Amino acid sequence: MRFMMLMIPNIPAERDWMPSPEAVAGMMRYNEELTKAGVLLALDGLHPPDTGARVSYGESGVTVKDGPFAEAKEVIGGYWLIDVSSREEAVEWARRVPGAPGDVVEVRRVFEMSDFPEDVQAAAGDFEAP
């Protein structure tokens, strides 16, 4: 079963923050461990939100707001997509993330087509894959 580990880093607010070489090396070692264990499917790191945008949907239409977002407390910094045998195993891999104090990793199971009821599967089946 697939899980996404969402990294919510506790990074300082200043704009040009960069991780230390040690922190990067620790993360690379961790990624390598995931690969060697045969569980890593994909991973990505995200640019900070101040270069991003937020698109929200309201009664009167769509609003686009460019970053930075003062109100945002928990910001996703990246993710790992892993293929493991159980929820417990996913949590165990998350425990091993070399997180800094204040970092949070959220573990979420990925929906698979068979998790959906038949009518939802049928609706999804009407569209060609990208």
Add this chain to the structure above:
Amino acid sequence: MSDPARRAIEAVWRIEAPRLLAGLARHAGGIGPAEDLAQDALVAALEQWPREGIPANPGAWLAAVARRRAIDAARRRRVLERRAGELGRRLELDRPAQESAAPDGEPGEDLLALILLTCHPLLSVDARVALTLKLACGLSTEEIARALLAREPAIAQRIVRAKRTLAEAEVPFEVPPPGELGPRMASVLDVLYLLFNEGYAATAGEEWQRPELCHDALRLGRVLAELLPTDPEVHGLVALMEIQASRSSARGGPAGEPVLLLDQDRSRWDRLLIRRGLAALERARALGRGLGPYGLQAAIAACHARAATAADTDWLRIVALYDALSQIAPSPVVALNRAVAVAMAYGPAAALEIVDGLAREPALERYHLLPSVRGELLAQLGRSDAARAEFERAASLTRNERERALLLARAARAA
């Protein structure tokens, strides 16, 4: 102990057991003693971790406990041997201590040695499968029995016998020199693919697929690709398994019945696994030594994966790849698959000629796909009665219930 705590420890075990065992086997004198030590460490973890929490580095913790047990055991043995020695000197039976002087191997090399051992050609294929699931995938005997639709005592006995066979033959725990590695790796890859296929198209029972077996095979394949990055066939097999696994949710209809490749809803194919499969195939090709049998099968699977619709399939290329496969790994099953591709590329008449030539192959005598393919070709040529008889014959040969139903329905449609 609460269930969540036990499950958390089992999850750690699943991750750590193969490496732990591999590291211990080199020093403890084989996998039998290594497994005993690893079990001791697991028991200690089950006692301590629920109270104290899972340690920061559980793998190192387990290894340290196991090593301590090994030292205790060696000490006890020395005391015993000293006592026996006093007797032995009189009887001239003195033996050297049995501690191994083998140097520390790379952790990766130990793991590879473990996988090579569980797939050793000395063992029956059934024994290789069970032992690989147990030691290299870290499954419990109960999980293996469930996965292989066997009874637990039977699996336990199969594993005990396999370990005894290896111990009696004094098979060394090592990665053989490059010259001898080829045939040993071939056995490893065959065991993995057998495991994958048993999950992908269950040969017996009510379920058409058992995804957890596919998952175990694919995972071990990905591990092997990291252990042996310069072996093109490892990447070829991983590519084949990734691409086949990408179709798993499209292979079952609403009632769990099998859906054949060309009838599948391709929007349900898993694009991520296809991308991974194509990347693994590229790694195999980039090594520049040509593709082996698994690499060629992956290349064929890739032709299907790249086609947006069944009608877009490049059948000429698939026939060419089957030609290459027939050259390096000829088999009646490959010839039958080639015939299917020939039918798509050049029409049913040309294919029927090939299939008729295979009818006397002893290996295909009880193979349900031979009459199934023949039935399909006859139906396309408008020979309905002969087609129906072939589908019925195919239905009588398969041991899978779902497949039998599909073939009987096909027979009814042909009439």
